Amino acid sequence: MSPRGSQRRTPRASAARAYGATRWGRSFVDVVEGAHTGDADHRRITQARRYFRDHHAERLQIGVARVTASVRGSQLDPFEVTLTMRAVDPATVVALLRTNDATGELMALTRGEQPSAIGELIMPTESADIAADCTCPDESPRCIHVLCVAYEVAAEIDRSAATLLTVMGTDTVQLLAAASEATAPADDSPAADRDTAVVPAVDFYGTNATLPPLPTPGRMNPIMDLDADALRKALRASGIAPGDIGEAIDLLDDLYDRIRDRPIS
Numbered sequence: 001m002s003p004r005g006s007q008r009r010t011p012r013a014s015a016a017r018a019y020g021a022t023r024w025g026r027s028f029v030d031v032v033e034g035a036h037t038g039d040a041d042h043r044r045i046t047q048a049r050r051y052f053r054d055h056h057a058e059r060l061q062i063g064v065a066r067v068t069a070s071v072r073g074s075q076l077d078p079f080e081v082t083l084t085m086r087a088v089d090p091a092t093v094v095a096l097l098r099t100n101d102a103t104g105e106l107m108a109l110t111r112g113e114q115p116s117a118i119g120e121l122i123m124p125t126e127s128a129d130i131a132a133d134c135t136c137p138d139e140s141p142r143c144i145h146v147l148c149v150a151y152e153v154a155a156e157i158d159r160s161a162a163t164l165l166t167v168m169g170t171d172t173v174q175l176l177a178a179a180s181e182a183t184a185p186a187d188d189s190p191a192a193d194r195d196t197a198v199v200p201a202v203d204f205y206g207t208n209a210t211l212p213p214l215p216t217p218g219r220m221n222p223i224m225d226l227d228a229d230a231l232r233k234a235l236r237a238s239g240i241a242p243g244d245i246g247e248a249i250d251l252l253d254d255l256y257d258r259i260r261d262r263p264i265s
Contacts, residue, residue: 017055017155019151019154019158020154020158021158022114023116024114024123024157024164025157027119027123028124028150028157028167029150029151029154031127032127032147033045033142033147033150034127041140041142044142044143048144048147048151051144051147052148052155056071056072056073057069057070057081057148057149057152058070058072062167065084065086065087065168066083066085067083067153068080071144071149079135080135081134081135081146082133082134083131083132083149084131085124085131085167086128086130087168088122088169090170090174090177091178093118093121093175093178094106094178096121097118097121100117102118103179105117106118106172106175106176109161109165110172110176112160112162113161122165123164123168127142132146134146153167231249235248
């Protein structure tokens with residue numbers, strides 16, 4: 001038995017953590033790590049990855065073009081880290097998307113996707129795009145604590161594409177607003193034209209063609225159209241007794257009729 005007061009603490013097992021699992025998350029990490037080339041730098045990266053896995057970063061705050069966090073290191077008090085990004089201009093991003101005929105990617109962005117053209121325009125491309133400051137004594141361009149925070153940011157980008165927009169000083173609302181302004185009529189146009197002109201929304205689908213009307217399908221009963229043997233096997237697999245299968249099919253048929261004939265409010 002261990003002497004009183006000297007019990008050893010069992011390290012708390014933590015779930016495996018990952019970052020850079022998406023294109024945007026990986027690209028962000030590549031830019032931050034870009035200043036590291038020597039053996040000492042590789043050791044910093046290895047140590048920073050261990051810090052990330054062991055949750056050394058605390059109080060992570062991701063704001064507009066600015067990230068702050070505290071990182072527990074080799075000293076008693078944590079080190080304070082600040083990342084400041086070179087913010088992008090929403091109007092410029094939209095103008096370049098139009099030049100590349102890629103405004104449709106704005107809709108993909110609203111669905112939480114990471115469209116490549118938008119990523120190329122807003123992603124930092126060189127180390128100078130990310131200014132880093134840490135209260136630790138390490139004078140390297142990217143210390144262990146800065147790298148650890150960058151990995152935390154990359155993990156957040158993996159979880160939500162909108163995080164990269166915030167990190168780079170913009171958001172989806174600003175980009176969509178810039179796209180809408182670009183389609184508005186000029187102020188020097190005749191007043192009558194301004195009153196009667198119909199300003200189209202951003203053409204996310206790449207065409208202004210009028211779509212044909214939706215087809216009107218004939219009335220059908222999918223329950224009765226199912227393969228009878230497959231339906232019986234499925235019902236038996238769900239636990240229904242063989243003698244009750246016929247009644248179960250009748251109940252499904254009745255339920256479908258009620259759903260189909262229910263008026264839409």
